[in-house]
Amino acid sequence: MKYLFELSKEHKKIPTSEIIACLKSENICFSIIESNEDVFIVETDSDDFNFKRFSERLSYTYYIDRYLFSCPPSIVDLKKEAIKNKIESKGSIAVRCKNRSKNINSQDIIRTLADVYSSGREVELDNPDLEVRGLITDSAVYIGLKLIEINRSQFEERKVQFRPFFSPISLHPKIARLMVNLSSIKNNETLLDPFCGTGGILIEAGIIGAKIIGSDIEEKMIEGCKKNLDFYKIKNYKLFCSDIGDISKDIGKVDAVVTDLPYGKSTTTKGEDMSKLYERAFKNISTLLKENGKAVIGLSNKDFINLGKKYFSIIEKHDLRAHRSLTRYFVVYQK
Numbered sequence: 650m651k652y653l654f655e656l657s658k659e660h661k662k663i664p665t666s667e668i669i670a671c672l673k674s675e676n677i678c679f680s681i682i683e684s685n686e687d688v689f690i691v692e693t694d695s696d697d698f699n700f701k702r703f704s705e706r707l708s709y710t711y712y713i714d715r716y717l718f719s720c721p722p723s724i725v726d727l728k729k730e731a732i733k734n735k736i737e738s739k740g741s742i743a744v745r746c747k748n749r750s751k752n753i754n755s756q757d758i759i760r761t762l763a764d765v766y767s768s769g770r771e772v773e774l775d776n777p778d779l780e781v782r783g784l785i786t787d788s789a790v791y792i793g794l795k796l797i798e799i800n801r802s803q804f805e806e807r808k809v810q811f812r813p814f815f816s817p818i819s820l821h822p823k824i825a826r827l828m829v830n831l832s833s834i835k836n837n838e839t840l841l842d843p844f845c846g847t848g849g850i851l852i853e854a855g856i857i858g859a860k861i862i863g864s865d866i867e868e869k870m871i872e873g874c875k876k877n878l879d880f881y882k883i884k885n886y887k888l889f890c891s892d893i894g895d896i897s898k899d900i901g902k903v904d905a906v907v908t909d910l911p912y913g914k915s916t917t918t919k920g921e922d923m924s925k926l927y928e929r930a931f932k933n934i935s936t937l938l939k940e941n942g943k944a945v946i947g948l949s950n951k952d953f954i955n956l957g958k959k960y961f962s963i964i965e966k967h968d969l970r971a972h973r974s975l976t977r978y979f980v981v982y983q984k
């Protein structure tokens with residue numbers, strides 16, 4: 650089966666990296682057909698994977714479609730390809746297009762697709778059995794049969810101000826989910842956030858079914874984090890108050906560490922020099938993480954990225970505007 654992912658375009662690399670990490674977490678083998686800022690198209694043999702669970706994880710994708718075809722944005726090509734790529738499934742149909750080009754008129758494209766795909770079928774715009782989706786860009790039109798629209802409003806609904814406890818350090822849920830996904834954590838594996846603060850990362854990891862462990866040097870953070878986890882009815886968690894250096898080895902080795910390190914502005918470092926704290930953090934995270942496990946770490950300064958190289962190899966790194974005045978660096982390290 651070929652899948653077409655319509656990307657949110659909020660970042661050049663992040664939406665694709667997130668999908669790849671989630672495909673890996675579901676053990677799905679895939680080959681890439683096309684990858685650019687608008688779409689990610691893959692072919693996979695495994696049609697029996699947990700598609701619902703997989704699609705519910707994503708935060709930087711709009712839609713997943715069954716890929717039909719792509720072609721240059723010309724009506725002649727479009728008609729030829731649509732005739733070649735018939736839809737076998739029965740049922741009523743709707744054709745919809747999203748136009749990301751300022752130079753192309755989408756009406757002609759919709760009409761051409763509708764002519765081919767609605768022939769011999771009922772057209773039902775409100776509640777169709779089948780929805781043909783076109784994504785129009787300057788260089789190509791991508792056509793798919795809708796499988797699922799990603800529920801991205803959930804991330805806005807969980808924004809920090811709607812929680813019992815929050816602080817200016819709290820990450821936006823969409824970014825916290827992204828970090829969790831980049832770790833490729835599997836359902837039921839254990840994820841540790843040793844600088845958990847208000848619990849933004851733990852909430853997202855708990856929702857996708859990971860077992861979670863959180864710790865923080867501040868007692869009030871742990872109390873607030875507990876309130877937040879209970880608020881979202883997350884069950885499988887352990888929380889404790891600890892300095893990063895004192896996290897007991899008896900929590901066992903964890904499958905992934907996902908954390909947002911203090912950046913010294915509004916978060917406390919208890920007066921410790923940032924590079925010393927980061928050095929200790931990398932060392933202890935590597936002790937707590939199982940062999941080959943991934944640590945996804947948010948940093949405020951790109952100069953700190955290389956501190957982790959002593960303990961890990963760097964798999965990928967991304968920069969992202971986390972708040973209006975703050976760029977965060979998200980690095981995926983592997984032990």
Ligand SMILES: C[S@@+](CC[C@H](N)C(=O)[O-])C[C@H]1O[C@@H](n2cnc3c(N)ncnc32)[C@H](O)[C@@H]1O
Nearest residue numbers: 819820844846847848849865866892893909911
């Ligand atoms: C950037 S915040 C984490 C924010 C969190 N991701 C959230 O969504 O709320 C960093 C946290 O590290 C904690 N912290 C600072 N120094 C620490 C240390 N030495 N050991 C453990 N936690 C520490 C702070 O109390 C703060 O809650």
